[in-house]
Amino acid sequence: MKDFKMHSISTKVRWIVAILSINLITIILVDIWLNSDQKFDAKVINTAGKQRMLSQRTVLELHRLLLDEEGAYERLQAARSEFDRNFKQLSTATSEYKGFSNEEIEKTMMDVYAHWNRMGGLIDRYLQGDHNLFDLKTIYDDGDRTLVLMDQAVTQYEEYMMEKRIVAHRIQIFLALISFGVILYMARTTLGIQQNFDKFLEHSKSISGNENIDVHKGNELDIACAHIEYFLQNVEEAIQTATEAVEKTEAATAILIGSTPETEELLEQSEDMMIQVSEELHHTAQRLKKLKSNLETANAIRTA
Numbered sequence: 204m205k206d207f208k209m210h211s212i213s214t215k216v217r218w219i220v221a222i223l224s225i226n227l228i229t230i231i232l233v234d235i236w237l238n239s240d241q242k243f244d245a246k247v248i249n250t251a252g253k254q255r256m257l258s259q260r261t262v263l264e265l266h267r268l269l270l271d272e273e274g275a276y277e278r279l280q281a282a283r284s285e286f287d288r289n290f291k292q293l294s295t296a297t298s299e300y301k302g303f304s305n306e307e308i309e310k311t312m313m314d315v316y317a318h319w320n321r322m323g324g325l326i327d328r329y330l331q332g333d334h335n336l337f338d339l340k341t342i343y344d345d346g347d348r349t350l351v352l353m354d355q356a357v358t359q360y361e362e363y364m365m366e367k368r369i370v371a372h373r374i375q376i377f378l379a380l381i382s383f384g385v386i387l388y389m390a391r392t393t394l395g396i397q398q399n400f401d402k403f404l405e406h407s408k409s410i411s412g413n414e415n416i417d418v419h420k421g422n423e424l425d426i427a428c429a430h431i432e433y434f435l436q437n438v439e440e441a442i443q444t445a446t447e448a449v450e451k452t453e454a455a456t457a458i459l460i461g462s463t464p465e466t467e468e469l470l471e472q473s474e475d476m477m478i479q480v481s482e483e484l485h486h487t488a489q490r491l492k493k494l495k496s497n498l499e500t501a502n503a504i505r506t507a
Contacts, residue, residue, distance in 0.1 A: 255357065322346060325341055
């Protein structure tokens with residue numbers, strides 16, 4: 204039963220250490236992921252924010268081009284090229300940004316793509332000399348619509364990033380609560396071990412029959428070992444006395460063996476009882492020696 208209890212305690216300790224270690228590692232990994240994800244989120248939102256500005260710059264540079272402002276054409280084409288590059292980053296399936304999206308964002312980006320493509324085709328036709336006022340109005344309208352959609356996409360990106368952070372923080376809180384519960388359980392288990400050890404110490408004092416044994420080191424294991432050692436000395440003395448009694452009984456038996464059958468039977472019973480007592484004392488001494496050895500080993504590990 205004691206071996207089973209010791210095995211149970213060691214198993215509990217292993218499980219406690221394992222759970223706390225896993226929780227701590229998971230919390231650290233989630234924290235690392237949050238920090239890394241936050242940096243990447245900032246890049247995505249920054250890129251989406253640029254798209255709002257580029258959609259307006261495209262319309263603005265087209266208007267300046269109509270006024271024959273110098274460099275307007277180059278700025279117009281540069282804004283369109285940058286918008287296309289950024290859009291590929293945000294929408295292409297192979298892009299690293301694609302993992303930072305959901306169905307809602309993808310739907311908005313498809314609407315952006317439709318308006319941007321139509322606006323781009325009209326701009327190209329206008330630049331080729333087809334100065335249609337209706338096309339020009341459509342370009343302005345699509346530019347405004349693209350701005351609204353990109354503003355909506357930025358908001359959706361921010362909400363999506365916040366949802367991920369909330370989930371991660373909830374995981375951390377959940378793991379922290381588990382760790383707190385495990386720590387409380389560990390404290391309770393430790394208290395139980397201490398109480399059982401105190402009972403064992405008191406029992407070792409009671410079996411030794413001597414409360415005033417001098418122990419220099421003074422910790423609980425040393426005190427228990429000292430009392431058990433004192434009790435072992437008493438047991439060894441009892442074994443020696445029993446052995447001597449058996450020897451005397453054998454000598455008396457040899458003298459009285461020829462007396463009467465009744466006397467012979469009583470002497471044999473007495474001899475058997477003495478031998479049995481001697482064997483039981485011997486087994487008890489062996490078990491106590493083993494217990495003392497285990498306690499000394501535990502004490503050595505504790506003080507190492």
